[in-house]
Structure formats: structure tokens, C-alpha cells
Amino acid sequence: MIRGEQYVSTLLLSNSCYHLSKTESYLILIRHGESMWNEKNLFTGCVDVPLTSKGVEEAIEAGKRIRHLPIDVVYISALIRSQMTAMLALTEHHCKKVPIIVHDETEQAKVWSQIYSEGTEMQSVPVIKAWQLNERMYGELQGFNKLETAERCGQEQVYKWRRSYDARPPNGESLEMCLRRAVTYFKEQIEPQLSSGKNVMVVAHANSLRSILMYLDKLTAEEVIHLELSTGVPMLYIYRENQFIRRGSPLASMENGVYAYTENLATYKQNLLDEVLDEVSL
């Protein structure tokens, strides 16, 4: 439903990126691309493993699928597979802004990573690293093969550890425990960005994202059991009036379905097309 002048475009062209009116904002969630332990089917959890070449390709492909969606701030976990995915995806973004990791661990880190040129800062996207978005800590399963563990401990037990809300892998985190840190962080740090009109991308992990999706989609402990996330697939949410509206996964950049979701996005797309046409006719 179009809300008259509330959604009338207030688009401003700034360095070839458009800023939308502040009545709604966008949230993109992506599970990292395939990691070297995903490929080997090993429980990974908080072990810091990089992407495979397939994972690199998935990250680039994810970037292509969201390249025409606005992004003002990016959140990553403390693990390299999330960081590689975010950086690779952003190389595809039409804005061509430079993703810059924010270092505010200490006063010195803050001062030493300061950008002094306002113009250069405007050409960058802040990337915020948060351990709270890490994969669920898989405890004593970390490093073991998932199939072999199912043979050893029983399929049903392993399924419970992997998919249930409250079963806790030996000395590891249940999904519930992972939710407590990931969703608390989401509510305290990410939601305020969305409500201030910022468009956010979060690149995290299967289970930290499952817990965030539980919150966004109001899933019950029974429903979340069936929620599986593929690597490198972007999911889009519209944030409007403190509500999250699930919009599925953009299949391609400029896909009509995505931009028809709201008047604001349709206008955003039209402005991008006009800009391309202007460039062609120059």
C-alpha cells in the first residue's frame, strides 16, 4: 500500500548513491560463503576457518544480488569467514564505497584508525565487528565430522544438537544461548541503526542468524528446528514502524520483484536506471 507523500521520494544524489526518505530502512542478512570446514563437513562453531574458492564465488554472487540495494553500515562477526564474505560482497556494490573496519577496541585503536578527510569518509561504509554475531560455540564437537559424529552418537542426538532450540552440544552453546548474545546485540546495536533510517547488512553464521531470524519472524522453538540457511544467500527485510517485513531473497540485481516491494525502493531503482541512461547518453 502506498502511503502518499510519506513515501514521496526524498532522494538525494550523493556521489552516485541515493539516500532514501527515512520512513523505512532495509536489512540484508547473509550467511557467510562456504568455509573450508563446511566443505569437509566438520563442526566449526567458533573455530576461525577461511572460505573455500566456492565460498569466495558465493560471496561475490551474493554481492551481485544485492548490488543495487542501499547499504549504510555493515556488521560482521569476529570470524574471518564472515569478514571475507562481507568484503567480497561489497566489491560488487554499485556505490563503490570502501568498506572500512571500525577499530574502537581501545582509545589508541580509535585514534590510530581515524580518518581525517570528510570527503574520503563519505566514500566509505563502516564495518562493525561483533563477537556476539559469531557462530554458536559447538563445544567438544568442534573439529569432528558431522556424519561420523551421527554414526557415533546417533542421528537423533546429533540432529537435536544441531537444530533444536535448547539442546546443548557437549560444553557448547545451545541455540537459546547463542540467541541470548546475538539477539541482545541485534536489539541494542543494530535495531537503533535501522530506526534511525540506516540501511544495514549483517554477515554472520548459520546459527547466529537462525536466532536473529527467530526474533525477526517471531518463530517458536518448534518452528526454528526446520530453519536451515544456505551459505551466501542474501535475505532482505524491510524495517518500517518498528516492524520487520520479510522480503525473501533477491535473485538478481534490479530484480523487479524486489523493487516493487515499496514505493521507496521502486523510486530508488528508477533513479539508478536514470543515472545509467544519463551515463550512456553522455
Ligand SMILES: O=C(O)[C@H](O)COP(=O)(O)O
Ligand atoms: O559451525 C558449523 O559447523 C556450521 O557453520 C553450522 O553448522 P550446523 O549446520 O551444524 O548448525
